[in-house]
Amino acid sequence: MKKELQVAAVKDGTVIDHIPTEKLFDVVNLLELANLRDEITIGNNFASKRMGSKGIIKITGKFFNPEEINRIAVVAQGIVLNVIHDYEVCEKRTITLPDELKNIVRCANPKCISNNEPMQSHFHVVDKKTGLIRCLYCEKTMTLSQVKLK
């Protein structure tokens, strides 16, 4: 039986797959897709064997550098990146946290200078698996579950 594609295939570009449905629009915002002029398909609540339901984003003609794309690991683990050239998947990997998070999340410490000045936040990622991060300013260690997106 022919497998029906849920959205049209991409010739050249990026497919971001296995996004938890409730995190889809966080990912859209983190990647600043509203500012792109490329062709974008955003789908949500698609059936997924692994997740039950999932979100998916396809962007034609756009390739992200690792620093741009890795920031979306802040909202969920297990999102999969596919890089497509001429309808072929050239790279497929699960997105992991970058070493540094610049201006992506807000420090959980209300007495941190980064919550009290018009400035960017900055964290070192201490443990990519557990999502442990350390604020470069107040030096407090916290988990991603304790922080909010900026």
Next chain:
Amino acid sequence: MENESFVTIAEHSKEDLLYLLEMAQHFEKQPNRNLLTNKVVATLFFEPSTRTRLSFETAVNRLGGRVIGFCDASSSSTSKGESLKDTIMMVSNYADLIVMRHHLEGAARYASEISPVPIINAGDGANQHPSQTMLDLYSIQKTQGTLENLNIHLVGDLKYGRTVHSLLQAMRHFNPTFHFIAPKELAMPDEYKEYCLKHHIQYVEHAEFNEDTIASADIIYMTRVQRERFTDLMEYERVKHVYILRNKMLEKSKPNLRILHPLPRVGEIDIDVDDNEKAYYFQQARNGLFARQAIICNALGITLSDLK
């Protein structure tokens, strides 16, 4: 070491720390030197701290430099809503170096990122107070002849006391054995116990504070147990007289023991200890002058060879 900001103790190597301590030794021999002629140092105390400010300002004055600044944010434009960035940018037009204390954690780190002149952290909220740690290290080295392989007993508020946390981090280079002596509510946080494990620092925890638990100490570092830190006031009432060092508790102590305290003390060292030769807290405060002279000169690119 390059001329640089001095923001946090944990980022400094063993060599950096020993270098600054050697500089401080030279300043103790001769604290009055014309090394900062034509230099202006700003002391920006967004939060008052008379003791630390006087120590820094004395350090600059004895080196022939000039001091500008404020000792209360209400007398600066901060009270009008000026951002820290704007204050730092404005002052850096006038001064060669900025010494700052701020109630917000990480303020000095941020200032060091934006400032064209070096920043010295004179305390950023509950986070760091690295010049205090330098004077603690200097006092330990001076009284013990070494920083290596010492038994250091930390007593009192080990939960909120930033001085004990910074001292613990700085001592990681010197193979210490720490003894944590604190009421349950103010015990050393797990984060720092994990730090000890990671850096192979030995530690022992004690619930009791008596002459036997301190008999092996080379250094006793006392801190204040503050009523406002307790959620359970019954617990405070129970422990408030327990963590007080009295002279009779020192009978079994080692001859080389010295007692440190970051000051101010409020009763946690009985005044009958003051006359004991092992009491060192007032000299410790004096050492702050030499440690801060070293930190200031290093930040301005003055090297050890300039002091010899």
